[in-house]
Protein backbone atom coordinates (compact mmCIF):
# COMPACT_ATOMS: atom_id res chain seq x y z
CA UNK A 1 0.00 0.00 0.00
CA UNK A 2 1.51 3.33 -0.99
CA UNK A 3 1.21 6.60 0.87
CA UNK A 4 0.85 8.61 -2.35
CA UNK A 5 -2.04 7.36 -4.55
CA UNK A 6 -1.34 9.92 -7.30
CA UNK A 7 2.08 8.55 -8.11
CA UNK A 8 2.59 6.21 -11.06
CA UNK A 9 3.80 2.87 -9.69
CA UNK A 10 6.42 1.30 -11.97
CA UNK A 11 6.01 -2.33 -13.00
CA UNK A 12 8.64 -4.99 -12.23
CA UNK A 13 10.51 -4.47 -15.54
CA UNK A 14 10.79 -0.76 -14.91
CA UNK A 15 11.95 -1.40 -11.36
CA UNK A 16 14.74 -3.64 -12.62
CA UNK A 17 16.06 -0.91 -14.91
CA UNK A 18 16.13 1.72 -12.19
CA UNK A 19 19.29 2.45 -10.21
CA UNK A 20 19.34 1.91 -6.47
CA UNK A 21 19.27 5.65 -5.83
CA UNK A 22 16.27 6.08 -8.14
CA UNK A 23 14.44 3.31 -6.33
CA UNK A 24 15.31 4.91 -2.99
CA UNK A 25 13.79 8.20 -4.13
CA UNK A 26 10.81 6.39 -5.56
CA UNK A 27 10.31 4.60 -2.26
CA UNK A 28 10.19 7.87 -0.37
CA UNK A 29 7.77 9.36 -2.87
CA UNK A 30 5.53 6.29 -2.75
CA UNK A 31 5.49 6.43 1.02
CA UNK A 32 4.57 10.08 0.95
CA UNK A 33 7.85 10.93 2.65
CA UNK A 34 9.15 14.44 2.31
CA UNK A 35 12.68 15.32 3.25
CA UNK A 36 12.67 18.51 5.27
CA UNK A 37 16.41 18.40 5.93
CA UNK A 38 19.18 16.21 4.60
CA UNK A 39 22.97 16.36 4.70
CA UNK A 40 26.25 14.65 5.55
CA UNK A 41 27.31 14.87 9.18
CA UNK A 42 30.83 15.88 8.27
CA UNK A 43 32.83 16.49 5.11
CA UNK A 44 33.97 12.99 4.04
CA UNK A 45 37.63 12.45 4.91
CA UNK A 46 37.82 15.52 7.16
CA UNK A 47 39.37 15.24 10.65
CA UNK A 48 35.91 15.45 12.21
CA UNK A 49 34.71 12.64 9.95
CA UNK A 50 37.66 10.43 10.89
CA UNK A 51 37.19 11.20 14.57
CA UNK A 52 33.53 10.16 14.34
CA UNK A 53 34.53 6.93 12.61
CA UNK A 54 37.08 6.12 15.31
CA UNK A 55 34.51 6.84 18.00
CA UNK A 56 31.99 4.42 16.50
CA UNK A 57 34.65 1.79 15.82
CA UNK A 58 35.74 2.01 19.46
CA UNK A 59 32.31 0.82 20.65
CA UNK A 60 32.25 -2.06 18.20
CA UNK A 61 35.81 -3.10 19.06
CA UNK A 62 34.98 -3.03 22.78
CA UNK A 63 31.88 -5.14 22.04
CA UNK A 64 34.06 -7.60 20.11
CA UNK A 65 36.56 -7.69 22.98
CA UNK A 66 33.92 -8.43 25.62
CA UNK A 67 32.29 -10.99 23.32
CA UNK A 68 35.65 -12.72 23.05
CA UNK A 69 36.14 -12.60 26.84
CA UNK A 70 32.66 -14.09 27.30
CA UNK A 71 33.48 -16.98 24.96
CA UNK A 72 36.83 -17.62 26.67
CA UNK A 73 35.29 -17.48 30.16
CA UNK A 74 32.44 -19.76 29.11
CA UNK A 75 34.81 -22.37 27.72
CA UNK A 76 37.93 -22.13 29.90
CA UNK A 77 36.89 -20.78 33.33
CA UNK A 78 37.26 -23.54 35.95
CA UNK A 79 33.56 -23.53 36.78
CA UNK A 80 33.40 -26.96 38.39
CA UNK A 81 31.69 -27.05 41.77
CA UNK A 82 33.92 -26.31 44.74
CA UNK A 83 32.67 -27.17 48.24
CA UNK A 84 31.91 -24.20 50.44
CA UNK A 85 34.91 -24.89 52.70
CA UNK A 86 37.35 -24.98 49.77
CA UNK A 87 39.67 -22.01 49.28
CA UNK A 88 38.86 -22.22 45.56
CA UNK A 89 35.17 -21.66 46.17
CA UNK A 90 35.43 -18.02 45.05
CA UNK A 91 36.52 -19.18 41.60
CA UNK A 92 33.37 -21.29 41.30
CA UNK A 93 31.25 -18.45 42.72
CA UNK A 94 32.58 -15.94 40.16
CA UNK A 95 31.62 -17.98 37.11
CA UNK A 96 27.97 -16.98 36.75
CA UNK A 97 28.55 -13.25 37.44
CA UNK A 98 31.41 -13.23 34.92
CA UNK A 99 29.48 -14.75 32.04
CA UNK A 100 26.50 -12.50 32.82
CA UNK A 101 28.62 -9.35 32.96
CA UNK A 102 30.66 -10.08 29.85
CA UNK A 103 27.66 -11.03 27.72
CA UNK A 104 25.70 -8.04 29.05
CA UNK A 105 28.63 -5.73 28.26
CA UNK A 106 28.87 -7.15 24.73
CA UNK A 107 25.22 -6.44 24.01
CA UNK A 108 25.35 -3.00 25.65
CA UNK A 109 28.51 -1.93 23.78
CA UNK A 110 27.12 -3.22 20.49
CA UNK A 111 23.96 -1.19 21.10
CA UNK A 112 26.04 1.91 21.92
CA UNK A 113 27.94 1.36 18.67
CA UNK A 114 24.71 1.22 16.66
CA UNK A 115 23.37 4.37 18.34
CA UNK A 116 26.67 6.12 17.79
CA UNK A 117 26.71 5.01 14.13
CA UNK A 118 23.26 6.51 13.60
CA UNK A 119 24.18 9.77 15.33
CA UNK A 120 27.68 10.35 13.98
CA UNK A 121 28.00 8.60 10.61
CA UNK A 122 24.61 8.18 8.96
CA UNK A 123 23.46 11.28 7.04
CA UNK A 124 21.45 13.74 9.05
CA UNK A 125 17.87 13.95 7.86
CA UNK A 126 14.49 15.13 8.98
CA UNK A 127 11.63 13.41 7.12
CA UNK A 128 7.87 13.75 7.30
CA UNK A 129 5.64 10.80 6.40
CA UNK A 130 1.90 10.25 6.37
CA UNK A 131 0.65 7.22 8.27
CA UNK A 132 -0.72 4.14 6.52
CA UNK A 133 -2.15 0.87 7.82
CA UNK A 134 -1.66 -2.77 6.85
CA UNK A 135 1.23 -4.67 5.29
CA UNK A 136 3.45 -2.98 2.69
CA UNK A 137 3.28 -3.94 -1.01
CA UNK A 138 6.14 -5.70 -2.81
CA UNK A 139 7.17 -2.45 -4.43
CA UNK A 140 7.31 -0.73 -1.05
CA UNK A 141 9.49 -3.45 0.41
CA UNK A 142 11.88 -3.39 -2.53
CA UNK A 143 12.20 0.36 -2.48
CA UNK A 144 12.71 0.37 1.29
CA UNK A 145 15.60 -2.09 0.95
CA UNK A 146 17.05 0.15 -1.73
CA UNK A 147 16.68 3.16 0.56
CA UNK A 148 18.51 1.44 3.40
CA UNK A 149 21.39 0.36 1.17
CA UNK A 150 21.49 3.77 -0.49
CA UNK A 151 21.76 5.47 2.90
CA UNK A 152 24.62 3.11 3.75
CA UNK A 153 26.35 4.04 0.49
CA UNK A 154 25.91 7.74 1.13
CA UNK A 155 27.29 7.34 4.65
CA UNK A 156 30.39 5.83 3.02
CA UNK A 157 30.21 2.66 5.10
CA UNK A 158 32.04 0.70 2.39
CA UNK A 159 34.99 3.04 2.25
CA UNK A 160 35.36 3.17 6.04
CA UNK A 161 37.52 0.13 6.51
CA UNK A 162 37.98 0.50 10.26
CA UNK A 163 34.27 0.93 10.83
CA UNK A 164 33.36 -2.06 8.65
CA UNK A 165 36.00 -4.20 10.35
CA UNK A 166 34.93 -3.28 13.87
CA UNK A 167 31.24 -3.73 12.99
CA UNK A 168 31.92 -7.19 11.55
CA UNK A 169 34.06 -8.11 14.58
CA UNK A 170 31.37 -6.99 17.04
CA UNK A 171 28.57 -8.65 15.07
CA UNK A 172 30.61 -11.84 14.77
CA UNK A 173 31.47 -11.91 18.47
CA UNK A 174 27.85 -11.27 19.40
CA UNK A 175 26.66 -14.03 17.08
CA UNK A 176 29.18 -16.54 18.41
CA UNK A 177 28.40 -15.47 21.98
CA UNK A 178 24.74 -16.26 21.35
CA UNK A 179 25.67 -19.72 20.05
CA UNK A 180 28.16 -20.61 22.78
CA UNK A 181 25.61 -21.37 25.54
CA UNK A 182 23.82 -23.71 23.13
CA UNK A 183 27.01 -25.44 22.03
CA UNK A 184 28.61 -25.29 25.48
CA UNK A 185 26.97 -28.52 26.59
CA UNK A 186 28.74 -30.29 23.76
CA UNK A 187 32.12 -28.84 24.71
CA UNK A 188 32.14 -29.52 28.44
CA UNK A 189 31.95 -32.95 29.99
CA UNK A 190 29.71 -32.75 33.08
CA UNK A 191 31.17 -36.05 34.27
CA UNK A 192 34.80 -34.96 34.05
CA UNK A 193 35.10 -35.21 37.83
CA UNK A 194 33.51 -38.63 37.85
CA UNK A 195 31.98 -39.33 41.25
CA UNK A 196 32.70 -35.75 42.37
CA UNK A 197 30.78 -34.21 39.47
CA UNK A 198 28.78 -31.12 40.53
CA UNK A 199 25.32 -32.61 39.98
CA UNK A 200 26.01 -35.23 42.61
CA UNK A 201 27.92 -33.33 45.26
CA UNK A 202 26.40 -30.86 47.72
CA UNK A 203 27.91 -28.95 50.67
CA UNK A 204 26.65 -31.78 52.91
CA UNK A 205 29.55 -33.96 51.74
CA UNK A 206 32.01 -34.49 54.62
CA UNK A 207 35.28 -32.55 54.41
CA UNK A 208 38.31 -34.39 52.97
CA UNK A 209 39.50 -35.13 56.55
CA UNK A 210 36.16 -36.85 57.26
CA UNK A 211 34.64 -34.05 59.35
CA UNK A 212 30.88 -34.31 59.11
CA UNK A 213 28.82 -31.22 58.34
CA UNK A 214 26.56 -29.85 61.04
CA UNK A 215 22.99 -28.79 60.46
CA UNK A 216 22.47 -25.10 61.25
CA UNK A 217 19.63 -22.63 61.09
CA UNK A 218 19.80 -19.63 58.78
CA UNK A 219 21.61 -17.63 61.49
CA UNK A 220 24.26 -20.33 61.93
CA UNK A 221 22.86 -21.81 65.15
CA UNK A 222 23.50 -25.57 65.26
CA UNK A 223 20.44 -27.74 65.74
CA UNK A 224 19.89 -30.31 68.45
CA UNK A 225 16.87 -32.61 69.00
CA UNK A 226 15.46 -30.54 71.89
CA UNK A 227 15.05 -27.55 69.53
CA UNK A 228 12.04 -29.17 67.84
CA UNK A 229 8.67 -30.28 69.12
CA UNK A 230 6.95 -33.40 67.81
CA UNK A 231 5.19 -32.72 64.51
CA UNK A 232 7.32 -29.69 63.63
CA UNK A 233 9.52 -28.93 60.65
CA UNK A 234 12.61 -26.72 60.45
CA UNK A 235 14.61 -25.56 57.42
CA UNK A 236 18.31 -26.19 57.97
CA UNK A 237 21.52 -25.61 56.04
CA UNK A 238 25.01 -27.08 56.02
CA UNK A 239 27.16 -25.40 58.67
CA UNK A 240 29.98 -24.48 56.31
CA UNK A 241 30.89 -21.09 54.79
CA UNK A 242 28.36 -20.26 52.07
CA UNK A 243 26.22 -23.27 53.02
CA UNK A 244 23.03 -21.23 53.38
CA UNK A 245 23.48 -19.84 49.86
CA UNK A 246 24.18 -23.10 48.05
CA UNK A 247 21.30 -23.83 45.69
CA UNK A 248 21.25 -27.57 46.37
CA UNK A 249 21.77 -27.59 50.14
CA UNK A 250 18.55 -26.48 51.86
CA UNK A 251 17.00 -29.32 53.85
CA UNK A 252 13.73 -29.79 55.74
CA UNK A 253 14.26 -31.45 59.11
CA UNK A 254 11.09 -33.10 60.43
CA UNK A 255 10.38 -34.33 63.90
CA UNK A 256 7.50 -36.73 63.39
CA UNK A 257 5.23 -37.87 66.17
CA UNK A 258 6.59 -41.01 67.78
CA UNK A 259 3.50 -43.02 66.82
CA UNK A 260 3.88 -42.15 63.13
CA UNK A 261 4.18 -45.00 60.66
CA UNK A 262 6.81 -44.07 58.12
CA UNK A 263 7.76 -45.88 54.95
CA UNK A 264 11.52 -46.24 54.63
CA UNK A 265 12.76 -46.38 51.05
CA UNK A 266 14.94 -49.33 50.00
CA UNK A 267 18.60 -48.57 50.56
CA UNK A 268 17.82 -45.74 53.00
CA UNK A 269 17.39 -47.69 56.22
CA UNK A 270 18.99 -45.86 59.11
CA UNK A 271 19.00 -42.46 57.38
CA UNK A 272 16.69 -41.08 60.07
CA UNK A 273 17.65 -40.39 63.68
CA UNK A 274 14.83 -41.56 65.95
CA UNK A 275 11.77 -39.57 64.86
CA UNK A 276 13.88 -37.06 62.93
CA UNK A 277 13.91 -37.22 59.12
CA UNK A 278 15.78 -34.88 56.77
CA UNK A 279 14.67 -34.39 53.17
CA UNK A 280 15.95 -32.05 50.48
CA UNK A 281 13.93 -28.86 50.23
CA UNK A 282 14.57 -28.60 46.49
CA UNK A 283 11.58 -29.77 44.45
CA UNK A 284 12.35 -32.59 42.04
CA UNK A 285 10.14 -30.98 39.42
CA UNK A 286 12.06 -27.83 38.47
CA UNK A 287 13.79 -26.92 41.71
CA UNK A 288 11.58 -24.53 43.67
CA UNK A 289 11.82 -24.65 47.46
CA UNK A 290 9.24 -27.03 48.92
CA UNK A 291 7.94 -25.24 51.95
CA UNK A 292 4.38 -25.69 53.12
CA UNK A 293 4.08 -28.53 55.62
CA UNK A 294 0.76 -29.96 56.70
CA UNK A 295 1.47 -31.84 59.88
CA UNK A 296 -1.74 -33.93 59.99
CA UNK A 297 -1.27 -35.55 56.59
CA UNK A 298 2.53 -35.35 56.47
CA UNK A 299 2.35 -33.58 53.11
CA UNK A 300 4.70 -30.83 51.98
CA UNK A 301 3.63 -28.60 49.12
CA UNK A 302 5.76 -26.97 46.44
CA UNK A 303 4.18 -23.58 45.74
CA UNK A 304 5.42 -23.36 42.15
CA UNK A 305 3.29 -26.06 40.48
CA UNK A 306 1.60 -27.62 43.49
CA UNK A 307 3.54 -30.86 43.70
CA UNK A 308 2.94 -32.57 47.03
CA UNK A 309 5.28 -35.02 48.76
CA UNK A 310 4.28 -37.26 51.63
CA UNK A 311 6.87 -37.51 54.36
CA UNK A 312 5.19 -40.62 55.79
CA UNK A 313 5.62 -42.24 52.38
CA UNK A 314 9.34 -41.62 52.06
CA UNK A 315 8.71 -38.15 50.57
CA UNK A 316 7.30 -39.68 47.38
CA UNK A 317 5.26 -37.29 45.23
CA UNK A 318 1.54 -37.84 45.70
CA UNK A 319 0.22 -34.96 43.58
CA UNK A 320 1.46 -32.60 40.88
CA UNK A 321 4.10 -32.75 38.17
CA UNK A 322 7.07 -33.97 40.24
CA UNK A 323 7.93 -37.61 39.53
CA UNK A 324 10.80 -38.35 41.93
CA UNK A 325 10.78 -38.38 45.73
CA UNK A 326 12.71 -35.75 47.65
CA UNK A 327 16.20 -37.11 48.37
CA UNK A 328 16.73 -38.06 52.01
CA UNK A 329 19.80 -36.87 53.90
CA UNK A 330 21.31 -39.42 56.31
CA UNK A 331 21.68 -37.82 59.76
CA UNK A 332 23.04 -38.55 63.24
CA UNK A 333 24.25 -36.63 66.30
CA UNK A 334 27.86 -35.58 66.79
CA UNK A 335 29.76 -35.90 70.06
CA UNK A 336 28.24 -32.61 71.32
CA UNK A 337 24.68 -33.68 70.60
CA UNK A 338 24.11 -31.61 67.43
CA UNK A 339 22.74 -32.95 64.18
CA UNK A 340 25.26 -33.70 61.41
CA UNK A 341 24.90 -35.27 57.97
CA UNK A 342 26.41 -38.74 58.05
CA UNK A 343 27.31 -38.32 54.37
CA UNK A 344 26.04 -36.51 51.28
CA UNK A 345 22.72 -37.35 49.59
CA UNK A 346 22.92 -40.65 47.75
CA UNK A 347 20.82 -39.39 44.84
CA UNK A 348 20.81 -36.22 42.79
CA UNK A 349 19.10 -33.21 44.37
CA UNK A 350 16.57 -31.12 42.46
CA UNK A 351 15.17 -31.44 38.94
CA UNK A 352 15.83 -34.46 36.79
CA UNK A 353 18.51 -34.40 34.11
CA UNK A 354 19.18 -36.64 31.16
CA UNK A 355 21.71 -38.92 32.79
CA UNK A 356 19.88 -39.17 36.11
CA UNK A 357 19.35 -42.88 36.70
CA UNK A 358 21.44 -43.85 33.65
CA UNK A 359 24.91 -43.75 35.03
CA UNK A 360 28.11 -43.98 33.02
CA UNK A 361 29.73 -47.42 33.00
CA UNK A 362 32.65 -46.22 35.12
CA UNK A 363 30.39 -45.30 38.03
CA UNK A 364 30.11 -48.23 40.40
CA UNK A 365 27.85 -46.75 43.11
CA UNK A 366 24.57 -45.65 41.53
CA UNK A 367 23.26 -42.68 43.42
CA UNK A 368 19.61 -43.34 42.60
CA UNK A 369 18.09 -45.44 45.36
CA UNK A 370 15.20 -47.63 44.32
CA UNK A 371 11.74 -46.68 45.51
Ligand code: FES
Nearest residue numbers: 283285286302305
Ligand atom coordinates in the same frame (compact mmCIF):
# COMPACT_ATOMS: atom_id res chain seq x y z
S1 FES B 1 8.98 -26.83 40.96
FE1 FES B 1 7.85 -27.82 42.44
S2 FES B 1 6.07 -28.40 41.47
FE2 FES B 1 7.19 -27.44 39.91
